[in-house]
Amino acid sequence: MTPRSRRRLSGWLATIVLVAAVTVVIKLLHPHGPSRGLAVIYILVVLSVAVRWGPAFAFGASLLSAAAFDYFFLSPQDVFGLPDLADAEAFAAFLATAIMASQLAGRLRQQVREAARLAQEQAALRRIASLVARGLPPIEVFSDIAEEAGLLLDAEIALFARHDPDALITVLAQWGAVGTDVPVGSRWPIADPLPMTSTTQTDWTAGPTDNEAASGPCAEAARKMGIRSSVVSPIVIEGRPWGLILVATRSTALSASAAQQVGDFSELLATAIRNAENQAELRASRARVVAAADETRRRIERDLHDSAQQRLVSLALDVRAAQAAVPPERTELRAELSQVADGLVSVLEELRELSRGLHPAILAEGGLRPALKALARRSPIAVELNVCVEKRLPQQVEVTTYYVVSELLTNAAKHAQASAIHVGVDAPDSVLLLSVRDDGIGGADPRRGSGLIGVLDRVEAIGGTVAVQSPVHAGTRVDVEIPIILTSGDSS
Numbered sequence: 001m002t003p004r005s006r007r008r009l010s011g012w013l014a015t016i017v018l019v020a021a022v023t024v025v026i027k028l029l030h031p032h033g034p035s036r037g038l039a040v041i042y043i044l045v046v047l048s049v050a051v052r053w054g055p056a057f058a059f060g061a062s063l064l065s066a067a068a069f070d071y072f073f074l075s076p077q078d079v080f081g082l083p084d085l086a087d088a089e090a091f092a093a094f095l096a097t098a099i100m101a102s103q104l105a106g107r108l109r110q111q112v113r114e115a116a117r118l119a120q121e122q123a124a125l126r127r128i129a130s131l132v133a134r135g136l137p138p139i140e141v142f143s144d145i146a147e148e149a150g151l152l153l154d155a156e157i158a159l160f161a162r163h164d165p166d167a168l169i170t171v172l173a174q175w176g177a178v179g180t181d182v183p184v185g186s187r188w189p190i191a192d193p194l195p196m197t198s199t200t201q202t203d204w205t206a207g208p209t210d211n212e213a214a215s216g217p218c219a220e221a222a223r224k225m226g227i228r229s230s231v232v233s234p235i236v237i238e239g240r241p242w243g244l245i246l247v248a249t250r251s252t253a254l255s256a257s258a259a260q261q262v263g264d265f266s267e268l269l270a271t272a273i274r275n276a277e278n279q280a281e282l283r284a285s286r287a288r289v290v291a292a293a294d295e296t297r298r299r300i301e302r303d304l305h306d307s308a309q310q311r312l313v314s315l316a317l318d319v320r321a322a323q324a325a326v327p328p329e330r331t332e333l334r335a336e337l338s339q340v341a342d343g344l345v346s347v348l349e350e351l352r353e354l355s356r357g358l359h360p361a362i363l364a365e366g367g368l369r370p371a372l373k374a375l376a377r378r379s380p381i382a383v384e385l386n387v388c389v390e391k392r393l394p395q396q397v398e399v400t401t402y403y404v405v406s407e408l409l410t411n412a413a414k415h416a417q418a419s420a421i422h423v424g425v426d427a428p429d430s431v432l433l434l435s436v437r438d439d440g441i442g443g444a445d446p447r448r449g450s451g452l453i454g455v456l457d458r459v460e461a462i463g464g465t466v467a468v469q470s471p472v473h474a475g476t477r478v479d480v481e482i483p484i485i486l487t488s489g490d491s492s
Helices: 003-032 035-053 055-074 085-133 138-152 217-224 258-325 331-358 361-366 368-378 395-416 452-461
Strands: 157-163 168-176 187-189 200-203 229-237 240-249 382-388 420-426 431-438 465-469 476-483
Touching: 003 035, 003 055, 035 055, 138 157, 138 168, 138 240, 138 258, 168 240, 187 217, 200 258, 229 258, 240 258, 258 331, 361 368, 361 395, 368 382, 368 395, 368 420, 395 420, 395 431, 395 452, 395 476, 452 465, 452 476
Parallel strands: 382 420
Antiparallel strands: 157 168, 157 240, 168 187, 200 229, 229 240, 420 431, 431 476, 465 476
16 A cells, blocks of 8 residues: 555544544533534534645545534434525535635645745754854765755755766765765766756656656666655856755655755755855965965075075184184284174074074974974973874974964963963874963953964964963963874975
């Protein structure tokens, strides 16, 4: 028996049972009141059936109620008879009222279903929007989009794909009983009968003569997965076809409203997808700016070391040699040459300090541990350093960590009025964890334009996060998480 047949059978059985129950109730109440007044109770049956099974069953319940009331309460000796004019008018009014009530109940039920559908769509979009706001990579957002679409339509399979310039599509995410037939990253041709400007619903059980889309690699994959019914809806962003979303079932056919639902959902998704792309583009742009600035710093430091610093060292040695060659009686000249040599050494030290600020050579040569130890030694506030990182990390991660620690130590020395700072660094799995805390006056707020703004920008540019806790008079704690991703050009 099909689900539709089961629903019809359950509706008729419920109608008969409810009419019988109301008839029994009226029989019991009949001695205590007029039967015609009690007939209004049948309205409850009609309304119940209308809400649960729809207007057609409500009309049947109305006729059955009228027949039962006529048989048991109007005609003598429990037989069907012709009612008088007053009774006929009453029955006509009752039947009209019942039909109107059932229609209103049906409309109400339709509105409730529509409201529930809209609520589901909005809830799905809110969940996707929250993922976008958290700055997750687009591929993670796409996986959730596929899942939300499948759950929204009560489907068994959902696919999310992007159009490519070569007229193929690339599967970005999948959900449900897809298996290995359509893996993420696979590329597929789109048959011409599948329009990219309107939502298409397909019955895959139809023969090739009845189903225009029943040919090609996509059709073969659909039949291999046992798909019975599917809906494909394009995703259009700024007037161009960006991709598509597909939902499908294998056991039952999708409802007639599925195409409209998927179409509406895909229109709402376009905004979320564009936001995700914009955030990804912004993060990539910020990362390129930071990387370019670091490379510039590195080049300047190298130029200073290889040219200016070496030249100053050479000049200082020449002056010292000239000083040694001056006769002992020329004390004034020897003193002047010594002063020049000392000045050259002082300039050289200042230049080295400036060079370390641009890009510390010790970081490139020895890694985080010695570089952070050098920062701790130069800090005017006592620093307790705990670095649990033995291996070299990607260059971008090491440079970011170094400058974050440098900036936070500088902030603490300028503003915190602290007596001690604790710096902890660890790198479990694929993330670097940095914690910097002091016992100062607290009250640090990135929104006030402090050095924390630079920390936030640098960390977020490579996909990291920063959490600041700085209650007044209770010190400041900054926790940083940086993903460890080795990219081309990084050295480990």
